[in-house]
Amino acid sequence: MPATYTNPRYPFAPVRDAGARHKVVVVGGGLVGLTMALDLARRGQKVVLLDEDDTVSFGSRAICWAKRSLEIFGRLGLGEALLARGVTWNTGRVFFGDRQVYHFDLLPEAGHQYPAFINLQQYHLEEALVEACRATGLVDLRWHSRVAAVAPGPDGVALTVETPEGSYALHADWLLAADGARSFVRRALGLSFIGQEFRDRFLIADVVMRAGFPAERWFWFEPPFHPGGSVLLHRQADDVWRIDFQLGWDSDPEAERDPARVAARVRAMLGPEVEFALEWVSVYSFRCRRLERFRHGRILFLGDAAHQVSPFGARGGNAGVQDVDNLGWKLDAVLRGAAPDALLDSYDAERIAANDENILNSTRSTDFITPKNAAARAYRDAVLELAGRYAFARPLVNSGRLSRPAVLADSPLNTPDDAPWTGGLPPGAPAADAPVRSDGQPDWLLRHLGGDGFTLLLFGPPGDFPALAAGGPRPVFLTRTATPGALHDAEGLAAARYAAGPGAAILLRPDQHVAARWRHFDAAAVAHAQRCACGITITDTQRMAG
Amino acid sequence: MSRLNTEPNLDDPDGLFAALMDAHRDLDDAASRRLDARIILLLANHLGNTALVREAIAAARLGEA
Numbered sequence: 291m292p293a294t295y296t297n298p299r300y301p302f303a304p305v306r307d308a309g310a311r312h313k314v315v316v317v318g319g320g321l322v323g324l325t326m327a328l329d330l331a332r333r334g335q336k337v338v339l340l341d342e343d344d345t346v347s348f349g350s351r352a353i354c355w356a357k358r359s360l361e362i363f364g365r366l367g368l369g370e371a372l373l374a375r376g377v378t379w380n381t382g383r384v385f386f387g388d389r390q391v392y393h394f395d396l397l398p399e400a401g402h403q404y405p406a407f408i409n410l411q412q413y414h415l416e417e418a419l420v421e422a423c424r425a426t427g428l429v430d431l432r433w434h435s436r437v438a439a440v441a442p443g444p445d446g447v448a449l450t451v452e453t454p455e456g457s458y459a460l461h462a463d464w465l466l467a468a469d470g471a472r473s474f475v476r477r478a479l480g481l482s483f484i485g486q487e488f489r490d491r492f493l494i495a496d497v498v499m500r501a502g503f504p505a506e507r508w509f510w511f512e513p514p515f516h517p518g519g520s521v522l523l524h525r526q527a528d529d530v531w532r533i534d535f536q537l538g539w540d541s542d543p544e545a546e547r548d549p550a551r552v553a554a555r556v557r558a559m560l561g562p563e564v565e566f567a568l569e570w571v572s573v574y575s576f577r578c579r580r581l582e583r584f585r586h587g588r589i590l591f592l593g594d595a596a597h598q599v600s601p602f603g604a605r606g607g608n609a610g611v612q613d614v615d616n617l618g619w620k621l622d623a624v625l626r627g628a629a630p631d632a633l634l635d636s637y638d639a640e641r642i643a644a645n646d647e648n649i650l651n652s653t654r655s656t657d658f659i660t661p662k663n664a665a666a667r668a669y670r671d672a673v674l675e676l677a678g679r680y681a682f683a684r685p686l687v688n689s690g691r692l693s694r695p696a697v698l699a700d701s702p703l704n705t706p707d708d709a710p711w712t713g714g715l716p717p718g719a720p721a722a723d724a725p726v727r728s729d730g731q732p733d734w735l736l737r738h739l740g741g742d743g744f745t746l747l748l749f750g751p752p753g754d755f756p757a758l759a760a761g762g763p764r765p766v767f768l769t770r771t772a773t774p775g776a777l778h779d780a781e782g783l784a785a786a787r788y789a790a791g792p793g794a795a796i797l798l799r800p801d802q803h804v805a806a807r808w809r810h811f812d813a814a815a816v817a818h819a820q821r822c823a824c825g826i827t828i829t830d831t832q833r834m835a836g
Numbered sequence: 837m838s839r840l841n842t843e844p845n846l847d848d849p850d851g852l853f854a855a856l857m858d859a860h861r862d863l864d865d866a867a868s869r870r871l872d873a874r875i876i877l878l879l880a881n882h883l884g885n886t887a888l889v890r891e892a893i894a895a896a897r898l899g900e901a
């Protein structure tokens with residue numbers, strides 16, 4: 291049905307390495323598998339990527355990409371192109387009946403490279419990822435390649451891959467399972483999900499139209515044009531609009547897909563004079579759940595294969611992108627022998643905590659949008675009734691708590707503050723962006739942090755700090771006046787956002803999360819914190835030395 | 837940390853009870869439920885202390901037995 295987009299078809303390439311052994315195999319060439327392959331390839335790792343299909347995401351799925359995902363895509367070289375292609379938005383409005391009761395600005399301050407969100411159809415993003423993977427020359431993209439058996443062993447995983455030309459065997463030292471919500475790898479290992487399913491159904495109608503709505507997220511509870519349910523409106527690229535109608539559990543999904551019926555619902559919303567064309571229609575129900583563990587020896591789960599949430603909050607795909615951000619540098623360090631295998635256990639610890647936050651938020655939103663009993667409904671409606679008149683009730687309105695990056699507060703990789711520190715970014719927090727000048731040109735702080743290694747953010751000119759030892763983090767100096775060899779924090783926003791005075795040092799991991807911070811640089815403390823953030827214990831150090 | 841006061845503290849117990857009854861007089865069950873919910877939310881915000889509300893929830897559940 292889509293008229294604004296034609297799926298590319300990727301050819302099957304005959305296999306020449308049946309029985310071969312590969313360091314990293316990614317199962318699933320969806321949003322998350324593609325991002326994973328790109329991340330590892332940009333670190334210089336070769337990756338085999340297997341996908342059962344021959345194209346990118348079909349039809350309409352994710353559309354909202356959060357600031358943190360854009361920053362990660364920025365590191366992967368795609369951020370600016372996505373920003374240009376997508377629809378930028380920061381504001382959400384909530385209506386009850388025919389009245390606006392609440393609005394929120396997700397990025398109320400200036401001085402960030404990326405907005406709170408862009409909307410862009412998932413297939414556009416995936417197509418860009420396929421091109422970027424190809425450009426690295428290190429990702430072996432294998433379409434029409436379905437993983438049909440997995441046999442885990444102590445030093446890797448034996449795979450059977452089905453193709454149009456028959457089956458073949460592969461051995462993966464590390465298997466990254468990004469094969470989506472119905473993950474074959476998960477089922478083959480006999481792993482079950484913990485969490486819940488919601489008894490409600492939603493109709494997704496994507497329409498092409500020229501409409502006067504602003505680029506904002508609009509959410510209605512019980513609007514006159516859809517009594518008894520909620521409706522969500524989003525603008526996407528190419529004049530496509532996402533309209534999401536709550537249908538209720540008693541609805542008949544087959545009947546609801548009927549284009550005439552969908553068109554009538556849309557017309558009731560837009561009015562008879564607005565012309566539109568249906569681009570995509572589907573009916574969904576949702577789950578909020580995750581695997582008990584994401585790491586199973588040499589197999590690591592990520593994306594929807596590991597966890598799923600309701601889409602209110604756009605936490606599904608965005609969480610998967612953060613899984614990649616977390617896993618990429620760790621697996622790379624293990625493959626290069628720079629960190630022990632145990633570092634990968636921290637992927638499990640950190641991403642489970644982060645995804646539990648997503649599950650909690652999405653569950654609460656879904657409970658608000660779909661009250662489970664008469665009392666829940668009374669409280670929900672009471673909040674909406676109060677919110678129009680009284681400001682206090684507005685923060686209680688929950689039409690979706692939109693994706694924010696997790697603060698990995700309890701991570702075993704963090705080094706706690708050694709002195710009281712008010713404000714700024716505690717260990718585990720993702721780095722904040724800030725406008726800076728480099729060599730007199732306007733630039734962004736995040737572009738200088740993390741990526742291929744650890745970064746030490748030093749507040750002051752290079753001359754104020756002793757020379758750093760080789761093998762340690764890459765120093766980035768920040769100064770309030772233009773200084774050679776330093777980024778110029780002209781507006782003082784970097785110092786303010788990190789609450790860092792002269793002499794302060796902040797250690798950032800390759801995924802731009804804060805590992806540790808000190809009011810005053812201390813070389814031994816930095817080295818210790820970096821070892822800790824690499825999962826290196828004292829015995830590891832002795833073993834590596836010996 | 838403040839604790840939920842379960843000792844007599846009302847300036848006008850009969851008046852309070854009557855005010856609640858009056859508020860519900862001409863409402864059906866669903867409307868009554870929403871009214872109670874609005875009252876609870878207003879009072880909870882005035883308290884500004886979720887821990888205290890949790891204590892009240894626990895105390896109210898005990899009251900049933």
Ligand SMILES: Cc1cc2nc3c(=O)[nH]c(=O)nc-3n(C[C@H](O)[C@H](O)[C@H](O)COP(=O)(O)OP(=O)(O)OC[C@H]3O[C@@H](n4cnc5c(N)ncnc54)[C@H](O)[C@@H]3O)c2cc1C
Pocket residue numbers: 317318319320321322323340341342343347350351352353354355412435436437438468469470471473474475494574592593594595601604605606607608609610
């Ligand atoms: C209506 C809707 C709206 C959404 N909106 C948003 C949003 O706005 N923002 C957001 O962040 N998220 C959103 N999501 C969630 C988002 O779409 C998913 O979280 C995301 O697609 C997960 O990506 P993935 O790569 O893990 O899985 P998938 O995209 O499902 O990819 C899995 C891949 O694995 C392949 N595969 C499966 N089995 C095998 C096998 N045996 N062998 C080889 N390959 C296999 C498939 O072909 C597929 O390519 C939305 C979801 C829905 C349904």
